[in-house]
Amino acid sequence: MIEVKNLVKSFKDGPIETRVLKGIDFSAKQGEFVAIMGRSGAGKSTLLYQMSLLDEPTSGEIFISGKEAHTMSEREKMLFRLGEFGYVFQDYALLPELTALENVSLPLIMQGLSRSAADEKASEALERVGVGARLGNLPSQLSGGEQQRVSVSRAIAHKPSILFADEPTANLDRESSARVMEIFKELHKSGQTIIMVTHEDEYARLADRIVTLDDGRIISEKRN
Amino acid sequence: MLSAVDIRVGFYLALRQIRRASRWTTSLIVFVMLLTFLNLVVVTGLLVGIVAGISNQFRIQETGDVMITALDTKDYIENSPQILSFLQTLPQPRAVTARYSAAGSVEANYFSRVDPNEKPNKTGATIVGINPVAEDNFSNLSGYVGEGEYLSSSDYDAVLLGPQFVDRYSFGEQPGLTPLKNVYPGTKIRLTINGNTREVIVKGILDVPANSPLAARVFMPANELRQIMGRYEYAVNEIAILLPAGTDGAEFRDLLKRSGIGDKAKVQTFEEGIPNGVAEVQNTFAMIGNAIGSIGLAVAAITIFIVIFINAVTRRKFIGILKGIGISGEAIELSYIFQSLLYASIGSALGIGILYGFLVPYVSANPISLPISEAIIVAQVDGTMIRIMLIVLTTVIAGYLPSRMIVRRNTLDSILGRN
Known part of the structure; x- marks a missing residue:
């Protein structure tokens, strides 16, 4: 499904170059749930951003469903992110001027669906995560847990090949976190490929496999 | 894309x-x-x-939509009475006025000038002879009278002064124009045309902007001006015609030209007659x-x-x-x-x-x-x-x-x- 080879990411600050990823080799199969763990600064979020085509690696190769993602143009990457990927960010990343329904509908409209078809699909996705009653609410009118569930809905409404989640429970209370992870569990059961960065062992244990990074390198892989 | x-x-x-x-x-x-x-x-x-x-x-104070003036080779419009009669038969004109005009001068304060070497309070002027009723219908001249009264057809030795001639309207002294001092309605002034001088009374003073064509004119009844000018036939200097709103001035000009007036006088639309510049x-x-x-x-x-x-x-x-x-x-x-x-x-x-x-x-x-x-x-x-x-x-x-x-x-x- 997704494979990265010898992935390197460096950041330059004047003459100083910092290597955050130091030649990562990683792969995930279709339907697999992988948790990426590690201490702060280990490079786990950076790895997720490179794999999900939100950032440009310094070197290395990325293959997604057999396609060479590292050679794609910006437009091709945009289309790939739109059609194949779903994202759940730590801070929800909802658009403040759009309602819950509109936040979820927007990428579907971008995919070419009519407004009514997009709204219908978005409603279903929101129902699925238990915020079907808050369709017309703006993000500012929702709790953190509800916002994160809207964010999950947006990520799964178009049935992506891979769901990327960057510490999805970091800003949530225990109850809301459990609720979000329950949704992830159900998605995984239905065959969704998930790659999730997390700090929390409890949620990492829900994954099929835990990959641990330290200082820009994978130091261990463990099957649950 | x-x-x-x-x-x-x-x-x-x-x-x-x-x-x-x-x-x-x-x-x-x-x-x-x-x-x-x-x-x-x-x-x-x-x-x-x-x-x-x-x-x-x-347009509204002088030329109208179409204006008839003397040919360049003539001092006045030939066959003026016939032209005016012809205009009366046409349905288009809303108002028509015929004017006599002459170059002359006006002088004030000559009673108080004791020293003959003292510069007279005198200035050049265009004196315009009008039918007060027709002119008023045409340009609403009576509406511009700021001081005194408008002329009537029976007036004799009475004039209307444009504000350029009156110093308190403070347009200032211009080349060839020395404003008259202490001139009010009722003041006597001297009018000189072709060497003929007549003492007249200022009946009214117009209140118009400096750029108005009325600002530098002296108006008096046509009959009296004709006498001073020594023009005994009814040959006027200009005929101004106002047309109803929406009427094409060029079309009416062409109509007048076709009627033969074009041979006797210059016929121009307002746009053609407007001063250059x-x-x-x-x-x-x-x-x-x-x-x-x-x-x-x-x-x-x-x-x-x-x-x-x-x-x-x-x-x-x-x-x-x-x-x-x-x-x-x-x-x-x-x-x-x-x-x-x-x-x-x-x-x-x-x-x-x-x-x-x-x-x-x-x-x-x-x-x-x-x-x-x-x-x-x-x-x-x-x-x-x-x-x-x-x-x-x-x-x-x-x-x-x-x-x-x-x-x-x-x-x-x-x-x-x-x-």
């Missing part, structure tokens, strides 16, 4: 951003656009209108108006640029998220272009409403009284449309540039707020 989906999504985002934006901010931007529109259209229109006001003064002044004023309007346009463009730039910078994270979830850069840029377009359209639409619904008709009915003319607003629809297109184009560019600057930034840097 722009696609239909980009346009749909751009519009979808723009609509929601405007709908949920601060009403005060939106109102302020629309107000700026409204002022830009008014600055661009009204300032130019008013500057052109000042000259149009001068032209219009000439007025059109040039009009063009100059239009250019000045455009220059002032351009500055306003630049200010509006910068305002929109700043507003959109601040909006885009503060929303940089969300622009990054939009790109991250697969919304194209083109759709995001379009959303800002649509917003700018909407601001410009609403501002311009309000401006059109105020301009054509209130300003133009109101100022036409109540011209702005300026020292040089009774100014109106000249705002032709095609010119206004060009200016609106200019505003819209400028605004679109001003909206596009900052959004493009932000959209082009690295997606992840935008999401994470990194520089």
Whole structure:
């Protein structure tokens, strides 16, 4: 499904170059749930951003469903992110001027669906995560847990090949976190490929496999 | 490459951003656009209108829509009585006035001048002989009398003075024109034409702007002027004809020419008869108006640029998220272009409403009284449309540039707020 080879990411600050990823080799199969763990600064979020085509690696190769993602143009990457990927960010990343329904509908409209078809699909996705009653609410009118569930809905409404989640429970209370992870569990059961960065062992244990990074390198892989 | 989906999504985002934006901010931007529109259209229109006001003064106070004057080889219009009779048979003229005119001089304060070496208070003048009733029907001359009274047909030794001849109207001393001092209604002055001098009484003084054709004229009943001039036949110097609104002056001119009047006199429309240079002044004023309007346009463009730039910078994270979830850069840029377009359209639409619904008709009915003319607003629809297109184009560019600057930034840097 997704494979990265010898992935390197460096950041330059004047003459100083910092290597955050130091030649990562990683792969995930279709339907697999992988948790990426590690201490702060280990490079786990950076790895997720490179794999999900939100950032440009310094070197290395990325293959997604057999396609060479590292050679794609910006437009091709945009289309790939739109059609194949779903994202759940730590801070929800909802658009403040759009309602819950509109936040979820927007990428579907971008995919070419009519407004009514997009709204219908978005409603279903929101129902699925238990915020079907808050369709017309703006993000500012929702709790953190509800916002994160809207964010999950947006990520799964178009049935992506891979769901990327960057510490999805970091800003949530225990109850809301459990609720979000329950949704992830159900998605995984239905065959969704998930790659999730997390700090929390409890949620990492829900994954099929835990990959641990330290200082820009994978130091261990463990099957649950 | 722009696609239909980009346009749909751009519009979808723009609509929601405007709908949920601060009403005060939106109102302020629309107000700026409204002022830009008014600055661009009204300032130019008013500057052109000042000259149009001068032209219009000439039309309604002197030339009418069509004017008949003596041929260059003659001192007067031949067959004047026949021409006037013919005009009475035509249905078109709304008002007709025939005038005699002569070059002469007027002198005041000659009683108090004891020293013969002292410079007389005397000035050159055009003396115009009129039928007071016909002239009043034509130019509403009685309406311009500021002091004293208007002439009547039975008046004898009475004149109306244009304000240029009266020093307290303070147009100042001009070459060949020395204003008369201490002249009021009832004051006696001397009139000299062709060496014939007559003492007359000032019956009234006109109150018109300096540029009015009435400002430097002395009016008296035609019969009396004819006597002083020694013109015993009824050969007038000019015949001015006012036509009803909407009547084509050129057509009426051609009709008169075809009737044979063209052989005996010069027949001109108002536009042909207007003094040289007025059109040039009009063009100059239009250019000045455009220059002032351009500055306003630049200010509006910068305002929109700043507003959109601040909006885009503060929303940089969300622009990054939009790109991250697969919304194209083109759709995001379009959303800002649509917003700018909407601001410009609403501002311009309000401006059109105020301009054509209130300003133009109101100022036409109540011209702005300026020292040089009774100014109106000249705002032709095609010119206004060009200016609106200019505003819209400028605004679109001003909206596009900052959004493009932000959209082009690295997606992840935008999401994470990194520089």
